[in-house]
Amino acid sequence: MPTYAIGDIQGCELELQRLLERLKFDPAADRLWFTGDLVNRGPGSLGVLRLVHSLDACAIVVLGNHDLxxxxxxxxNERHARKSTLDEVLSxxxxxxxxxxxxHRPLLHHDAAKGYTLIHAGLAPQWTLGVAQTLARELEETLRGAHWQDFLLxxxxxxxxxxxxxxxxxxxxxxxxxxLTxxxxxxxxxxxxxxxKRPLASAPKGLVPWFQCPGRKSRDARIIFGHWSALGYWDQDNVWGIDSGCLWGGNLTAVRVRKSKPIEPVHLPCEGYLTPGESGD
Structure with missing residues (x-):
């Protein structure tokens, strides 16, 4: 039963369909993990939501900042409404x-059998994986509870x-x-x-990527994440960054997740819908 983790889609519906074709995805046998940010900025947020929702138990999605x-x-909460392309979903x-x-999607998914953890962005350096799992559940309970709107406001x-x-x-x-997001x-x-948010080559003095922070307590956990298109594909430091900037004309990346074998990336080149620097996170 192959498992593939797929990076940030952000409404790039056609690219997702093409990637699934390249993977020869079989919902009867395969499983998909998504790093979040299914929606926003690309032209097909509604289609992406409907497609991933239709996969039911075949798909695990962790929430990203654009999903939130x-x-x-x-x-x-319309604080950042002008930066959105989500009217089609909302109507x-x-x-x-x-x-x-x-x-009702999780903020963190840990697969003990495979030995990998899926998140959208990062873990605070003070957190062990166990602490991160506990805190993610706190947030999940809030989002699924009766007062979810109060939190989002x-x-x-x-x-x-x-x-x-x-x-x-x-x-x-x-x-x-x-x-987490x-x-x-x-x-x-x-x-x-x-x-x-700039690339590592131009990182300001005194700042380090979250996964290189001195003393990071989750260093022994194998983590797959998205969110950082300027980083590109990353497979060092016991982490795999798979947001390769599909929205910006990079790649939509999938990796096959297997316990005892190296992760294998598959990159689908994308034409892109935005130019880097046009908008924020």
Whole structure:
């Protein structure tokens, strides 16, 4: 039963269909992991949601920042509405079914048998994998609970930038959200540097990728993530970054996940719909 992890799609529906054809994906036998950011900016967010939703148990999706943005818009938080291309989803006849399904996706998936963990962006350097799993469940329970809209109305913000176990309320939930769905760089002493997104070659002094932060407690965990298109495909430091910038004219990347064999990438070249620098995260 092959398992493939697929990087950020961001509404690139045709490219996803072509990648599945290249993989010879068989829903009766194969399984797919998605790093999140199914939607936004590309032209086919509604089609991507419908396709992945239709896969049912064949697909595991972890939520990304753009997926949470869609849910925030649905909850009435229009803070970043002008940057969105999500009107088609929000006005679709099956919108409620799709949003309910999306709201119940995990923030972190760990496969003990294969020995890999799937997230969208990063892990705070102070977290072990076990701590990250516990905190992801806290956020999942909030998103699936009766007061999910209240959280999404207060979700945006860069503070707090440093993890403390005694964080409570919205500060605790916002930090968990930012680490799992927005993180790229940390300071060398472990604070989140959420505004920085440039490639490693031009990283500012004093900042390091989250997976190279000194003393990172999840260093022994094998982690697959997306979110960082400027990083490109990455397979060092016991992590695999598979957001290869399909939206921006790079690749849509899949990797075959197997316990005892090296990860094998498959790259589908994409024409792209945006030019890097046109918009934010």
């Amino acid at each position: 943005h869609l849910l925030a818009l649905a909850a009435g 679709a006849p099956d919108r409620d079914e799709l949003l309910h399904w999306l709201r 207060a979700m945006y913000g860069d503070q707090p930038e440093r993890w403390r176990p005694d964080l409570t309320g919205i500060e605790r939930l916002r930090f968990i959200t930012n680490a 927005r993180l790229r760089y940390c300071t060398t002493d472990g604070a989140l540097a959420l505004k920085e």
